[in-house]
Amino acid sequence: MTPTPLLIGGKRGSKLARQSPATSKSCADTPRVLLSVADNPSSDLPVKTPELWKPANRQETELLDKLDSKRLPHHVAIIMDGNGRWAERRHLPRVAGHQRGVKAAREIIEACARLELPCLTLYAFSRENWTRPQAEVDFLMRLLREYLKRELPTIHKNNIRLSIIGRESDLPDAVRKDLDRATQLTSTNTGMNLVVALNYGARAEIVDAFNAMLQKARANGQAEFRANEEEIASHLYTAGLPDPDLLIRTSGEMRVSNFLLWQIAYAEIYVTETLWPDFSRTRLLEALLDYQKRERRYGGLTATRSPGERSSHGNRSAAAKG
Ligand code: FPP
Numbered sequence: 001m002t003p004t005p006l007l008i009g010g011k012r013g014s015k016l017a018r019q020s021p022a023t024s025k026s027c028a029d030t031p032r033v034l035l036s037v038a039d040n041p042s043s044d045l046p047v048k049t050p051e052l053w054k055p056a057n058r059q060e061t062e063l064l065d066k067l068d069s070k071r072l073p074h075h076v077a078i079i080m081d082g083n084g085r086w087a088e089r090r091h092l093p094r095v096a097g098h099q100r101g102v103k104a105a106r107e108i109i110e111a112c113a114r115l116e117l118p119c120l121t122l123y124a125f126s127r128e129n130w131t132r133p134q135a136e137v138d139f140l141m142r143l144l145r146e147y148l149k150r151e152l153p154t155i156h157k158n159n160i161r162l163s164i165i166g167r168e169s170d171l172p173d174a175v176r177k178d179l180d181r182a183t184q185l186t187s188t189n190t191g192m193n194l195v196v197a198l199n200y201g202a203r204a205e206i207v208d209a210f211n212a213m214l215q216k217a218r219a220n221g222q223a224e225f226r227a228n229e230e231e232i233a234s235h236l237y238t239a240g241l242p243d244p245d246l247l248i249r250t251s252g253e254m255r256v257s258n259f260l261l262w263q264i265a266y267a268e269i270y271v272t273e274t275l276w277p278d279f280s281r282t283r284l285l286e287a288l289l290d291y292q293k294r295e296r297r298y299g300g301l302t303a304t305r306s307p308g309e310r311s312s313h314g315n316r317s318a319a320a321k322g
Contacts, residue, residue: 056281056282057282059282060281060282060285063282063285063286063289064285066289067285067288067289067292068292069115071292072115072116072117072288073117073244073245073246073288073291074117074118074119074242074245075117075118075119075120075121075241075242075243075244075245075246076112076117076119076120076121076244076245076246076247076248076288077120077121077122077123077244077246077247077248077259077260077263077264077267078108078120078121078122078123078247078248078249078250079123079247079248079249079250079256079257079259080101080104080105080122080123080124080250080276080279081249081250081251081253081275081276082097082250082251082252082274082275082276082277083097083098083100083101083275083276083277084097085097085251085275086100086101086275086276086277086278087100094136095136095139097275097276097277098136098139098140098143099143100277101276101277102143102147103277104276104277104278104279104280105122105124105147106147106151107280107281108120108122108279108281108284109122109155109160109194111281111284112192112284113158113160113191113192113194115288116192117192118192118193118242119192119193119195119241119242119244120192120193120194120195121165121195121196121197121238121241121244121260122194122195122196122197123197123200123257123259124140124144124196124197124198125140125144125166125197125198125199125200126197126199126200126201126257126258126259127166127167127199127200127201127204127258128201128258130199141171141172141175144175144178144198145174145175145178148178148179148182149178152181152182152185152186155182155186155194156185156186156189158191159189159190159191159192160186160189160191160192160193160194161186161187161188161189161190161191161192161193161194162182162183162186162194162195162196163183163193163194163195163196164179164183164195164196164197164198165195165196165197165198165200165205165237165238166197166198166199166200166201166205166237167199167200167201167204167208168198168199170199171198171199179198193241195238195241197259197260200237200259201258202258202259202260202261202262203258203261205236205237205262206232206236206261206262208235208237209232209235209236210227210232210235212235213225213227213231213232213235232262233262233263236262236263238260238263243263243264243265243266243267244260244263244264244267245267245268245291245296246267246268246270246287246288246291247259247260247264247267247268247269247270248270248271248272248284248287249269249270249271249272250272250274250275250276250279251272251273251274251275251276252271252272252273253271254271256269266296266298268291268294268296270287270290270291272286272287
């Protein structure tokens, strides 16, 4: 099957967009992306012309040509791993790896927004990460606040909706305040959902969902409580978002590390040896192409849905599962 060419900066699959991306309109509710240039993080110049989004190299051009814009995942979730090893290999302190990790995150957020993926989730801080040395934890919190301060205007300008999943109440007050401001500011944006998992643990999320359901049942005076899949999904932190179609993990570990355990039931898993600070736009395209080669059967015998296809409320219906 010939892939539908991918047109950066314009509507997927539209020739007009390829010829004149600067004037073409993207999806009705997703304005054309105006992000700053990845290679120049200090610049917050909006990208107004296609020249600023030329493929970085021949490899990227070839990958983009192969990518089918009609079969992109609706939700990509990423376990960003390997910052520490990246730094250690360069005889640098671990925090230098985190600093470069932020740069990689920025590049991937921009790339996903340009690809018009509806949702990107980044695992930034797990509940287990509190056990790291206090200085590293403090550094990560500071880094997050700096990231928000620097990037929020660009995120908002590009119609990206930022949300947080995890037990936010346990985060330091200053971090919570910044996060509240950022999520409120972008709450009515209609472009890509950028979900950052902070103080996140999937088991804790499921516990929170059950407690919320039980509380509701008690408040309604229900003598008996029975949950079903849809009800559970609607009480998770990710309620309303599509389940991830693709889970990427960097740095080679074959684990899911308590990340979105419920939601990744049918996700395709892509593990790369690349350490997170080296995970570039090119590496992302490779992951997306690998995903497009997979046959998704949901337990049945044939691929009955194309990747990314969703039921109307975002989560797959039980009937679709094998
Ligand atoms: C794993 O590296 C990464 C983390 C603990 C998360 C930190 C993520 C960033 C700094 C990216 C920033 C993201 C946003 C949204 C601003 P590791 O320390 O576990 O690496 P190692 O396994 O090699 O030690």
